[in-house]
Amino acid sequence: MSDMKNFDDFIHSGLNKHSSEVPSHIWDNIVAERNKRKPTGFWLGFLNYRNVALLAGLLLASGTGIAILSNPTNMANTNKFSSSLTTLNSNTSKTISSNNTTTKGFNKTRSSDQVDYTAAASSYRSASESNNKESLQHSTSDNVIKNSSATASPSNTMNSDLSSNSNTTTTNTHRQKRYFIAGIENIGVIQANTADVQSDKLATDNSSNSNDDVNTNNSSSATDHTTRKHRTARGLTDGYMSETDMGAMADNDQTTNNSQFLPQSFLVTRLQDSAQKIGMPEMAINNLAKLNLPECPTVEKNTAGNKQYVEAYISPDYGIRTLSDSSKNNSAYLQQRKQSTSFSSAFSIGARYTKVLKSGISLAAGLNYSQINEKFTIVENNISVTEIRYDNRGNIVGTDTIKETQYKTSHNHYHSVDVPLLLGYEMGNDKIHININAGPVMNIYSWQHGQVLSQDSMPESISSGKSASLAYQYKTNVGLGVTGGVSVFYKLNDQLHVFAEPYFRYNFGSMTNGNSPIQQKYTTVGMHIGLRLDL
């Protein structure tokens, strides 16, 4: 045992640090080989599995970050707006008191997006009648009041601060619509409770600023009186708003809101029903049908349409290979080719621009890089390897014959850069969109490397090119294909969506040149996962 150890130690010490003279060409070869391996473009080399995974993670992380950061911004705007109310409240111009008023459904928290209603509301003039339960008087000559606020008096059970701003942003359209619908639906509630609203004080101010003080006594809840549409509903219900005023209001609505609305007939019917319940004169009820009322918005009819997006995605893919014998006489070779190669992995990465028309029709174009990896295995049985044994003087002292079964495995890579052109239809609500799309995909450039089994059962390197004389050469352009998919988008915030899109891609042409004994084609299915930026 110790002899063995001594022997091993001797060999180890003798050879472990042994150094041989290195021919200078090896370093040159290393430098040349490394330079050769450097990709022609940075991005091509960048697209290895690790970097692609990192990129995907980065996309998701940045999307999440934007989503999180965008919310505090909105909050900040709200806070900023609230603080402005304090200043405006000092300019009191109009006070409305109401007693025993019970209303439901009006939101008390306001934001700047509701301003246009209030501003427009001040342009309406309501006639006072002796039996009025609520009257509103506006002497403001200017149709647009920049800022207004209403502050509940200390006697109110709830205080509501209402403010407005003449600026209206399109992103707030949905919230406005909801307020309007809520107001209309609560007409009955207001009437059932026979609100006793009295006008205590009316003040007008022709300046650009106006403030409303709303005193509500014995109210079970405070009512948001400042949106134009709420007032419209209340005024019409109580029969105190003139036809002229309503028409003016409708005009204002049409100019300030381009959204799609519920049919006017629906609104008029509701108003007439309500008017009947409170005993309005029949003539007045009939006159309601002549009104050019603003339409109620539908819930999300226009959410998906009339938008532009930029989308970036990455996709794990699965390649379905088709091998066919072009000469019809090579079935044995076809079988060998099928057995020697198998799909290994695939992925795609890309970006595209999408335009969704108002009708929901979507058009998209982009750039897509995809890679399919294939495993190539060749088995060599009973390979005889003869080894010659030498003595220390270099004389041959014998030979050893070794039989081996050798499995050689390598990977083939098929790369392509394509331009997909997609026609689709998009629908959805404010949170989720679905887009069904399909269209042609045009190959810009393809390149391949690896090995396939030759007809002599030997590994043969494949190449990319247009040579007609090379049997194992693949096309640099595989031509036209078709792709289609169904995207599901989830809205993270006003600008960012995350999406998943199961898709397929089918190429009409073969990847191999026409003179290749075997024609090869890949159909790909996968799942695009990415982010969509609302432009």
Added chain:
Amino acid sequence: MTENQLIKACIREDAASQKEVFDRYSGRMLSVCLRYARSSADAEDILQDAFIKVFDKMHQFKFEGSFEGWIRRIVVNTALKKYSLRRYEKEVVGYEIKDKDESSIEASAYSDLTAKDLLDLINALPSGYKIIFNLYVIEGYQHDEIAEMLGIQPGTSRSQLVKARNMLQKQILELQKIAV
């Protein structure tokens, strides 16, 4: 420049530092390659491939343990991969190993051997024996590790090592006789 500085410079793809690393370690690594390769040309190919990997994977070096050991592992793995050893089914034919020659080998018998002699003797071993002998005796891998690397049973590794050692000792004895 310290070794760590050299490595960091190599990670930054500094050509001069890469050349410095190559000059510093290539001689010893070529000796490693020569012990695994079937010819000196193969050994040079292995060395070339191994150093390409070394430079490509340099960023993965964690500055833990010996840098030379890390390079050596890459070289050995490249050599093993070169011959697809993990996928070989081996059958040694035409050579029978007799039971161990009971005549003990005097330490003085091999103490005179030079490194080149040893290298020649080891290279004269059948490749299956040679690889296991190299991995165990010179690289210091355990039988379990060798078994995992080569896809064989640990027992096979042990038996091949014994056979390789016996064969090597026998050749040394023959050298002794020739020398006498």
